[in-house]
Amino acid sequence: MKYTEFEIISRYFQRNQKKDCNEIKGIGDDSALIKIPKNNVLAISTDTLVEGTHFLKDISPEDLAYKTIAVNLSDLAAMGANPKWTTLSITMPKSDSLWLAKFSNSFFDMLNKYSVKLIGGDTNCGPLSITLSIYGLLKKNTALLRSNANVGDLIYVTGTLGASAAGLFLLKKKIFIKNANVRNYLIKKHLNPVPRVFEGIALRKIANAAIDISDGLISDLSHILNNSQCGANINLNMLPISKVLINNFQHQYCLDWALNIGEDYELCFTVSRKNIKKMDLIKKKFLVNFTCIGYVTPIEQGFNFFYNKKKIILNKNGFDHFN
Amino acid sequence: MKYTEFEIISRYFQRNQKKDCNEIKGIGDDSALIKIPKNNVLAISTDTLVEGTHFLKDISPEDLAYKTIAVNLSDLAAMGANPKWTTLSITMPKSDSLWLAKFSNSFFDMLNKYSVKLIGGDTNCGPLSITLSIYGLLKKNTALLRSNANVGDLIYVTGTLGASAAGLFLLKKKIFIKNANVRNYLIKKHLNPVPRVFEGIALRKIANAAIDISDGLISDLSHILNNSQCGANINLNMLPISKVLINNFQHQYCLDWALNIGEDYELCFTVSRKNIKKMDLIKKKFLVNFTCIGYVTPIEQGFNFFYNKKKIILNKNGFDHFN
Numbered sequence: 001m002k003y004t005e006f007e008i009i010s011r012y013f014q015r016n017q018k019k020d021c022n023e024i025k026g027i028g029d030d031s032a033l034i035k036i037p038k039n040n041v042l043a044i045s046t047d048t049l050v051e052g053t054h055f056l057k058d059i060s061p062e063d064l065a066y067k068t069i070a071v072n073l074s075d076l077a078a079m080g081a082n083p084k085w086t087t088l089s090i091t092m093p094k095s096d097s098l099w100l101a102k103f104s105n106s107f108f109d110m111l112n113k114y115s116v117k118l119i120g121g122d123t124n125c126g127p128l129s130i131t132l133s134i135y136g137l138l139k140k141n142t143a144l145l146r147s148n149a150n151v152g153d154l155i156y157v158t159g160t161l162g163a164s165a166a167g168l169f170l171l172k173k174k175i176f177i178k179n180a181n182v183r184n185y186l187i188k189k190h191l192n193p194v195p196r197v198f199e200g201i202a203l204r205k206i207a208n209a210a211i212d213i214s215d216g217l218i219s220d221l222s223h224i225l226n227n228s229q230c231g232a233n234i235n236l237n238m239l240p241i242s243k244v245l246i247n248n249f250q251h252q253y254c255l256d257w258a259l260n261i262g263e264d265y266e267l268c269f270t271v272s273r274k275n276i277k278k279m280d281l282i283k284k285k286f287l288v289n290f291t292c293i294g295y296v297t298p299i300e301q302g303f304n305f306f307y308n309k310k311k312i313i314l315n316k317n318g319f320d321h322f323n
Numbered sequence: 324m325k326y327t328e329f330e331i332i333s334r335y336f337q338r339n340q341k342k343d344c345n346e347i348k349g350i351g352d353d354s355a356l357i358k359i360p361k362n363n364v365l366a367i368s369t370d371t372l373v374e375g376t377h378f379l380k381d382i383s384p385e386d387l388a389y390k391t392i393a394v395n396l397s398d399l400a401a402m403g404a405n406p407k408w409t410t411l412s413i414t415m416p417k418s419d420s421l422w423l424a425k426f427s428n429s430f431f432d433m434l435n436k437y438s439v440k441l442i443g444g445d446t447n448c449g450p451l452s453i454t455l456s457i458y459g460l461l462k463k464n465t466a467l468l469r470s471n472a473n474v475g476d477l478i479y480v481t482g483t484l485g486a487s488a489a490g491l492f493l494l495k496k497k498i499f500i501k502n503a504n505v506r507n508y509l510i511k512k513h514l515n516p517v518p519r520v521f522e523g524i525a526l527r528k529i530a531n532a533a534i535d536i537s538d539g540l541i542s543d544l545s546h547i548l549n550n551s552q553c554g555a556n557i558n559l560n561m562l563p564i565s566k567v568l569i570n571n572f573q574h575q576y577c578l579d580w581a582l583n584i585g586e587d588y589e590l591c592f593t594v595s596r597k598n599i600k601k602m603d604l605i606k607k608k609f610l611v612n613f614t615c616i617g618y619v620t621p622i623e624q625g626f627n628f629f630y631n632k633k634k635i636i637l638n639k640n641g642f643d644h645f646n
Contacts, residue, residue: 024364028550029469030401030534031368033461036359041347044442045354046456048412050449078353089371089454119367122454126373131412131445131454133369138356146352211353227351 003095005123012104013088017117020084025119032119034085039140045075046133056171061103063191064130069110071214072134073195074265078212080144080204081136083114083197088121089131114197144203144210144269149228153208153270153296156279158196159288161217162254163189163242165261175249182248189242193265199286203269206279210269216262218314222303224270231301234294237308259314270296326418328446335427336411340440343407348442355442357408362463368398369456379494384426386514387453392433394537395457396518397588401535403467403527404459406437406520411444412454437520467526467533467592472551476531476593476619479602481519482611484540485577486512486565488584498572505571512565516588522609526592529602533592539585541637545626547593554624557617560631582637593619 003011014027024033036042049055049068059067069086076083088107092099111118116134167190169175170183177183196212203210209228211220217239225232236255245254258264266288271279283290297304305314326334337350347356359365372378372391382390392409399406411430415422434441439457490513492498493506500506519535526533532551534543540562548555559578568577581587589611594602606613620627628637 025466025468029466030398031366031404031459033364033366033402033466035364035463038361041356041358042365043354043356044408044410044456044458046410046412046443046445046454048414048445048447048454050414050447053448075353079356081354085367087367087369087456089369091371091373091452120369122369122371124371124373125376126452127450129414129449129452131369131371133367133410133456135367136354140358143348143352143356145348 003097008095008100008123012100013118013121015108017108017112020117023085023117023119027118027120032087034119037137040137041140041143043076043079043081043136043138043143044133045072046131047072047075048129048131051128059191061099062106065103065107066110066192068130068132069107070193070195070265072132073114073197074193074212074214076134076136077195077197077200078144078210078267079136079138080142080200080210081138082201083116083134083136085117085119085135086111087119087133089124090121091124091126091129093125093128138204142204144200144207146209146211146224146227149209149224149230149270149296150272151230151296151298153272154276154292155221155232155234155268155270155294155296156290156292157213157217157240157266157268158199158290159264159266160240160242161213161264161266162245162258164193164263165257166245166249167191168261168263177248182244185244190263193263195265196267196288199288200267202282202285203267206275206282207269207271210267213264213266213268214262216260217268218259219262221268224268225303228296229299231297231299231303232294233297233304233306235306238291238293240289240291326420331418331423331446335423336441336444338431340431340435343440346408346440346442350441350443355410357442360460363460364463364466366399366402366404366459366461366466367456368395369454370395370398371452371454374451382514384422385429388426388429389433389515391453391455392430393516393518393588395455396437396520397516397535397537399457399459400518400520400523401467401533401590402459402461403465403523403533404461405524406439406457406459408440408442408458409434410442410456412447413444414447414449414452416448416451461527465527467523467530469532469534469547469550472532472547472553472593472619473595474553474619474621476595477599477615478544478555478557478591478593478617478619479613479615480536480540480563480589480591481522481613482587482589483563483565484536484587484589485568485581487516487586488580489568489572490514491584491586500571505567508567513586516586518588519590519611522611523590525605525608526590529598529605530592530594533590536587536589536591537585539583540591541582542585544591547591548626552622554620554622554626555617556620556627556629558629561614561616563612563614
């Protein structure tokens with residue numbers, strides 16, 4: 001069954017989501033209209049997912065919808081913002097009703113889980129690609145900026161690193177593993193990363209700077225260091241590499257996946273030593289661990305890595321879409 | 324010369340645009356941060372342009388940048404919003420420095436013309452496609468909603484209709500014309516439509532409902548009528564068809580282009596008869612004409628067209644991306 005553009009919107013994307021008092025106009029006019037509560041600022045983030053670059057051709061519509069929202073929520077999490085609204089621009093080769101039903105059901109499941117309302121968007125015909133813009137709220141002066149790290153801050157990451165990369169390589173058939181449970185676990189870590197939204201919100205009272213790990217720890221932490229004009233010493237022995245990786249792959253692969261590939265969508269953040277006790281209290285609320293992997297140094301000391309107490313040289317490139 | 328994703332952003336898209344007191348954080352963090360002034364609401368609109376659907380393969384980077392911004396500004400104009408900020412997601416097959424220089428120069432020329440600041444976005448590798456989200460401000464309760472037309476309102480359109488469609492058909496080699504001036508004029512109307520931003524802002528004190536003509540007058544006016552639960556009588560003799568069209572093409576083609584093809588990005592709006600004098604005063608400030616083409620009727624009377632005082636039956640389909 002084929003639908004027109006307007007039918008696609010009304011059938012699949014105009015749903016009865018709970019309306020918030022700050023939404024004046026949602027889908028159905030030339031633009032959406034929202035109010036921003038007093039003393040709040042609006043955080044705006046946008047991410048495009050393109051077939052072949054951000055997801056493989058055979059991805060299920062459910063996983064694609066999940067991932068599109070997860071990567072955008074992750075950007076808000078890295079600011080400590082409360083997600084509120086989203087707009088969806090979807091370009092697809094044809095209007096396939098089964099695909100659209102699956103995509104939109106998964107899309108709204110994920111939005112509802114995080115209390116995010118779809119307020120507008122665009123539907124087009126062309127090679128499959130999705131752009132989501134996501135909007136969140138923050139009290140003034142509470143954002144976790146990349147530029148706020150200070151010398152002496154401890155550097156933390158949430159959860160574990162590397163499993164998403166291994167999942168991607170399994171899907172691409174670049175690596176193989178017999179154990180189906182392990183295989184499925186790693187692929188799920190790649191397809192359904194959990195954005196650290198609630199952790200980000202809790203950390204905005206505690207942390208100084210934060211970023212989400214989308215391009216690889218080295219590349220993403222570099223952004224904090226460059227923006228804050230600092231260096232860092234990282235203890236690679238402390239890296240929270242997924243145990244499933246350690247038990248199934250050579251250590252050098254695990255390290256490379258954790259440092260250079262990204263797509264874990266964990267948070268990397270810096271905390272002043274005076275806030276560590278507060279952070280330990282907050283940490284108990286969450287199922288994921290917060291692991292200290294190093295500390296911020298003066299810029300002159302550079303970005304250094306230590307393994308078994310010896311300084312080592314690493315390739316510092318994260319993922320780049322054009323190379 | 325090929326650049327990485329981060330080099331593309333810093334070389335071409337991180338420019339010294341005037342910073343506004345409501346912008347807290349622009350490009351360079353996980354999200355942008357903006358404040359909304361007291362008693363204002365934020366208008367959000369997003370549009371994707373895909374190669375082959377919204378623009379032809381051989382479009383110049385300058386025209387593509389212009390059109391991307393123009394169609395988005397046009398959505399804000401139809402709400403009567405003041406444009407303020409934008410985010411750009413650009414997907415392109417390769418990082419071509421000449422293309423990027425031309426695109427970004429034209430992009431910023433257009434943004435600066437309308438005092439719009441680029442505050443974020445995303446750069447990706449894939450088939451050429453551009454998604455722009457645009458943000459504007461409005462005083463509370465002043466938006467020109469599609470749902471606000473009332474029975475008895477007069478229906479107006481700005482400027483002239485049909486030239487953009489003729490320009491598109493010339494580019495697609497579906498029609499031909501010898502006169503180079505006429506040809507260039509029509510193609511320019513297609514590639515460089517002028518969004519009626521300032522007209523929209525002036526009209527928010529005067530008009531009831533508005534929409535921009537992107538899919539064709541019939542399709543777009545239908546949205547106002549459906550949302551307002553009204554009908555309309557349209558006098559086709561009053562349609563402001565571009566004189567260049569009238570002088571060069573058969574009348575039936577001109578009518579079809581004006582009614583069904585769209586891409587004129589003129590405003591269609593309704594005005595209560597008691598506001599006509601106020602509107603005539605405002606009209607004098609602008610170079611474009613505002614033409615009355617009919618009036619709003621009760622819904623039971625339907626959507627009717629008259630030509631030489633006779634009721635006629637028209638095909639009421641605008642442009643649809645999937646058919």
